[in-house]
Amino acid sequence: MFDKEYLKKIGAEKKHWEETILRDRLAQTKEMRESFKTNSQIEVNRVYTPLDLEEVGFDYLKDTSWPGAYPFVRGIDPMMYRAAPWVMMQYSGFASAEETNKRFKYMLNQGATSFAIALDLPTHKALDSDDPLAEGEVGKTGVPIDSLKSLEKLFEGIPLNSVSMFICVAMSTGPIVLALFLALAEKTGIDPKKFGLIMTNEALMEFACRGTQFTTPGGHFRLSADVVEYCAKHYPNFSPLQICGYHAREAGCTAIQELAFPLGNSIAYANEMERRGLSIDDYAGSFTWLFSASLELFEEVAKFRAFRKIWANLTKNRFGAKNPKSMQARIVFYSGGSNLTRHQPYINIARTTIQGLAAALGGIQIMHLSSYDEAYQTPTQESGTIAVRIQQILGHETGITKTIDPLAGSYYVETLTKKIEKGVYEYLEKIEKMGGAIKAIEQGFYQSEIAEQAYRFNKEIETKERIKVGLNEFLMDQEVKVAPLRYDPDAEKKTIEAVKQLRKERDSHRVKQALENCRRTLKGTENVIPSIVEAVKAYATVGEIGSVIREVYGTYEEGKVRF
Amino acid sequence: MQRRIRVLIGKPGLDGHDRGAKLISRVLADEGVEVIYTGKFQTPEQIVGAAIQEDVDGIGLSILSGSHMTMFSKVIGLLKERKAEDIVVFGGGIIMPDDIPTLEKMGVDRIFPPDSQTSKIVEYVKNIPSRRRSSKNL
Numbered sequence: 036m037f038d039k040e041y042l043k044k045i046g047a048e049k050k051h052w053e054e055t056i057l058r059d060r061l062a063q064t065k066e067m068r069e070s071f072k073t074n075s076q077i078e079v080n081r082v083y084t085p086l087d088l089e090e091v092g093f094d095y096l097k098d099t100s101w102p103g104a105y106p107f108v109r110g111i112d113p114m115m116y117r118a119a120p121w122v123m124m125q126y127s128g129f130a131s132a133e134e135t136n137k138r139f140k141y142m143l144n145q146g147a148t149s150f151a152i153a154l155d156l157p158t159h160k161a162l163d164s165d166d167p168l169a170e171g172e173v174g175k176t177g178v179p180i181d182s183l184k185s186l187e188k189l190f191e192g193i194p195l196n197s198v199s200m201f202i203c204v205a206m207s208t209g210p211i212v213l214a215l216f217l218a219l220a221e222k223t224g225i226d227p228k229k230f231g232l233i234m235t236n237e238a239l240m241e242f243a244c245r246g247t248q249f250t251t252p253g254g255h256f257r258l259s260a261d262v263v264e265y266c267a268k269h270y271p272n273f274s275p276l277q278i279c280g281y282h283a284r285e286a287g288c289t290a291i292q293e294l295a296f297p298l299g300n301s302i303a304y305a306n307e308m309e310r311r312g313l314s315i316d317d318y319a320g321s322f323t324w325l326f327s328a329s330l331e332l333f334e335e336v337a338k339f340r341a342f343r344k345i346w347a348n349l350t351k352n353r354f355g356a357k358n359p360k361s362m363q364a365r366i367v368f369y370s371g372g373s374n375l376t377r378h379q380p381y382i383n384i385a386r387t388t389i390q391g392l393a394a395a396l397g398g399i400q401i402m403h404l405s406s407y408d409e410a411y412q413t414p415t416q417e418s419g420t421i422a423v424r425i426q427q428i429l430g431h432e433t434g435i436t437k438t439i440d441p442l443a444g445s446y447y448v449e450t451l452t453k454k455i456e457k458g459v460y461e462y463l464e465k466i467e468k469m470g471g472a473i474k475a476i477e478q479g480f481y482q483s484e485i486a487e488q489a490y491r492f493n494k495e496i497e498t499k500e501r502i503k504v505g506l507n508e509f510l511m512d513q514e515v516k517v518a519p520l521r522y523d524p525d526a527e528k529k530t531i532e533a534v535k536q537l538r539k540e541r542d543s544h545r546v547k548q549a550l551e552n553c554r555r556t557l558k559g560t561e562n563v564i565p566s567i568v569e570a571v572k573a574y575a576t577v578g579e580i581g582s583v584i585r586e587v588y589g590t591y592e593e594g595k596v597r598f
Numbered sequence: 599m600q601r602r603i604r605v606l607i608g609k610p611g612l613d614g615h616d617r618g619a620k621l622i623s624r625v626l627a628d629e630g631v632e633v634i635y636t637g638k639f640q641t642p643e644q645i646v647g648a649a650i651q652e653d654v655d656g657i658g659l660s661i662l663s664g665s666h667m668t669m670f671s672k673v674i675g676l677l678k679e680r681k682a683e684d685i686v687v688f689g690g691g692i693i694m695p696d697d698i699p700t701l702e703k704m705g706v707d708r709i710f711p712p713d714s715q716t717s718k719i720v721e722y723v724k725n726i727p728s729r730r731r732s733s734k735n736l
Binding site: 156157159160162168169170171172175176241244245246247248285286287373376377378410411412413485486489490493496497505506507514517519591592593594595596597598 | 611612613614615616617620621623625627632633634635637638639641648664665667668669694695711712713715716717
């Protein structure tokens with residue numbers, strides 16, 4: 036990209052600088068460490084110059100191009116945040132449908148236009164609140180959804196079309212969540228095409244980390260694919276698949292792995308859709324991606340940029356996309372709670388600000404920031420509000436929204452972008468060689484790679500090779516009080532009573548027939564979604580539908596490991 | 599010859615966050631402790647059953663889902679029921695400071711909240727045999 040003669044001159048002058056100014060300084064003081072590396076173990080040079088761009092083969096028109104133009108490194112939209120800042124979200128849900136409804140109404144009053152719904156673990160695992168396995172877990176990590184009745188309470192007084200978008204982080208219960216929203220829309224007379232719904236609906240990664248799976252990888256994969264196919268045909272306004280690197284990153288992996296693992300999964304889905312006779316342009320335009328970020332600012336910015344480029348290349352050149360929308364990676368960002376400390380919790384506000392900055396400079400579409408008290412509990416109203424205010428400051432006060440992709444052209448950021456891209460392709464090749472993502476996960480490849488990095492990270496903390504403020508340096512003895520999240524202490528009991536009551540009131544014959552029909556479609560090859568919609572309309576519970584799925588595909592069990 | 603310290607690391611309930619459980623299992627093993635990790639999604643009954651069968655000195659539970667009160671109390675109750683209350687119970691995870699005294703009163707020997715140094719956990723586990731109460735095994 037640069038003139039050869041000019042590069043030679045830069046090389047000569049760099050050498051001169053190293054042998055004079057730098058050498059003199061190094062003679063006085065040693066650098067803090069022998070070598071510097073990013074969080075993802077990429078070697079970092081003392082300074083970056085056009086020479087580095089030359090080395091990684093950087094070409095402006097090919098590698099960077101224009102916002103809204105292939106390969107979308109600079110962003111998927113030609114206006115980006117000059118049109119409007121990213122969508123500012125708050126992930127919320129706790130205690131019960133009634134309590135969460137109150138929080139949602141408060142958030143609407145505060146100007147929220149979209150909700151990200153956190154589910155509790157029994158709902159994630161398709162268990163009813165009164166299931167013995169759910170004891171102690173109801174309403175803890177999110178809102179419990181037992182049936183259509185719960186969703187009616189959750190959105191009581193909030194018509195679905197009064198909210199522009201719902202994100203429902205249902206990794207393993209995607210088909211049931213889709214059915215619930217469709218049933219509620221029908222019941223309240225609202226056209227499902229009049230609101231947005233993003234469903235995570237990606238259970239493969241759950242086997243590698245996070246762990247909400249409740250049946251076999253093959254069973255989950257088929258169900259997720261049914262959601263994608265059904266939405267592609269009937270509700271293209273919904274996003275039926277949000278492929279997540281987030282949880283792997285939280286479990287310890289590097290930025291490169293955070294991109295490679297979900298991309299590996301996406302290839303499995305694309306192959307499956309091809310088998311079902313759908314083209315990439317039939318569905319990829321509605322996909323979203325969920326990523327996290329560490330505080331390694333430049334590497335994270337480079338990561339988001341590299342990701343868009345890889346996805347654009349895969350969809351266009353491997354799966355033959357013609358529609359640019361299919362090539363555009365719509366990124367949802369959630370700051371990583373694992374970067375936060377329990378000690379001196381208020382300093383987490385600074386940490387999430389930096390992560391949010393990295394995401395905004397990286398050109399994401401939707402942002403959630405963790406609350407500073409995440410190492411203690413589900414956010415309180417106060418801590419949740421602070422997390423939204425940080426985004427508003429980033430969006431409206433810092434000026435970063437004025438120009439698109441402001442770090443493009445930085446010798447360092449462009450070099451990192453190229454290196455991350457290369458690293459991801461190397462991983463994708465490895466996954467492919469193992470027979471694809473499902474095989475790689477079944478063989479424990481993602482799992483062992485993630486555990487290895489988590490182990491390395493801990494070692495670096497223990498040896499202080501890595502400094503974490505308030506954790507292994509700059510400690511404070513005083514215990515900081517975090518305001519506890521308060522809610523109705525009888526919420527769990529009430530939820531359990533409600534589901535028991537529901538079973539008495541509903542037409543049990545209709546439920547039985549609907550579940551029987553689900554069993555039939557699960558065993559067959561036709562799309563399961565219509566039968567699940569019928570079941571939820573009959574007020575079959577999430578746990579009952581889950582039981583049928585487990586019955587047909589089997590349950591998931593982990594074995595003991597000796598260390 | 600003195601027997602190696604043996605602990606069971608358990609993930610009770612529905613919580614799938616196993617970064618901490620796997621990490622601490624490996625760190626303890628590096629330090630010569632025999633570790634049996636139960637895997638995710640174990641019921642308190644399965645955990646206590648495995649602990650007795652494996653004749654462990656201690657049970658460490660990792661819980662990040664907020665269900666710690668229920669899970670610890672069930673495990674401790676079952677140990678009593680099966681006359682194995684000499685097995686030391688400890689744990690870690692997302693646990694509010696206010697809950698820790700209650701857990702201790704319940705019989706939990708020690709809670710390691712997030713940010714706990716693994717070296718401190720190793721040091722603690724190495725002393726577990728001396729913390730076993732009126733044990734039939736000692």
